[in-house]
Amino acid sequence: AQKVTQAQTEISVVEKEDVTLDCVYETRDTTYYLFWYKQPPSGELVFLIRRNSFDEQNEISGRYSWNFQKSTSSFNFTITASQVVDSAVYFCALSGSGSARQLTFGSGTQLTVLP
Amino acid sequence: SAVISQKPSRDICQRGTSLTIQCQVDSQVTMMFWYRQQPGQSLTLIATANQGSEATYESGFVIDKFPISRPNLTFSTLTVSNMSPEDSSIYLCSAGGTSRYNEQFFGPGTRLTVL
Numbered sequence: 596a597q598k599v600t601q602a603q604t605e606i607s608v609v610e611k612e613d614v615t616l617d618c619v620y621e622t623r624d625t626t627y628y629l630f631w632y633k634q635p636p637s638g639e640l641v642f643l644i645r646r647n648s649f650d651e652q653n654e655i656s657g658r659y660s661w662n663f664q665k666s667t668s669s670f671n672f673t674i675t676a677s678q679v680v681d682s683a684v685y686f687c688a689l690s691g692s693g694s695a696r697q698l699t700f701g702s703g704t705q706l707t708v709l710p
Numbered sequence: 711s712a713v714i715s716q717k718p719s720r721d722i723c724q725r726g727t728s729l730t731i732q733c734q735v736d737s738q739v740t741m742m743f744w745y746r747q748q749p750g751q752s753l754t755l756i757a758t759a760n761q762g763s764e765a766t767y768e769s770g771f772v773i774d775k776f777p778i779s780r781p782n783l784t785f786s787t788l789t790v791s792n793m794s795p796e797d798s799s800i801y802l803c804s805a806g807g808t809s810r811y812n813e814q815f816f817g818p819g820t821r822l823t824v825l
Contacts, residue, residue: 630814638821639817639819640753640816642813642814642815642816686753696741698743698745698755700753701752702751702752703752
């Protein structure tokens with residue numbers, strides 16, 4: 596069975612602070628995929644990044660960066676110099692390598708960036 | 711990337727009635743999924759919509775309550791039957807392929823309130 600744990604339920608930071616959202620996963624698959632999605636108050640789910648299990652390179656995209664560590668089964672997400680518009684619920688998700696490819700989601704982290 | 715639309719975007723329904731949600735993808739996709747997001751909760755997979763055959767339901771979800779159709783590679787419907795207030799949720803459609811990139815994109819969701 597697959598499982599994704601986002602231990603941080605809510606995080607509140609002041610604008611321009613850096614913030615890291617934690618994600619720990621469990622899977623028996625040797626090939627799997629990890630995702631981060633953003634869900635702003637409007638409700639739509641915005642795809643941020645996908646990482647496969649055989650690519651452990653960290654990635655940076657603007658103010659966003661992701662740290663994938665297979666040894667600790669973690670896929671953490673850092674926002675640098677946070678902005679009010681970053682306020683949203685962030686979900687980490689996992690899918691296996693089977694034909695179905697459905698996603699298992701973590702419980703989400705509510706990020707509030709205060710002006 | 712695939713662009714996904716859903717109709718209706720929101721609805722308020724009476725207990726005991728049924729609502730059919732439509733999901734349209736702008737390109738042919740192999741996999742389509744339906745998720746439910748109860749208020750303040752994460753996303754839970756309801757079922758995988760299979761083209762030309764019966765949907766595959768996750769534990770806790772049954773065809774009588776959530777009948778699904780998928781007549782072709784770009785369209786699917788989810789019906790929420792005999793609704794109760796506990797069915798009040800956001801229902802999201804997602805689509806993806808089995809390519810090595812395992813991308814999954816989500817529709818904007820349908821906000822359902824059952825009185």
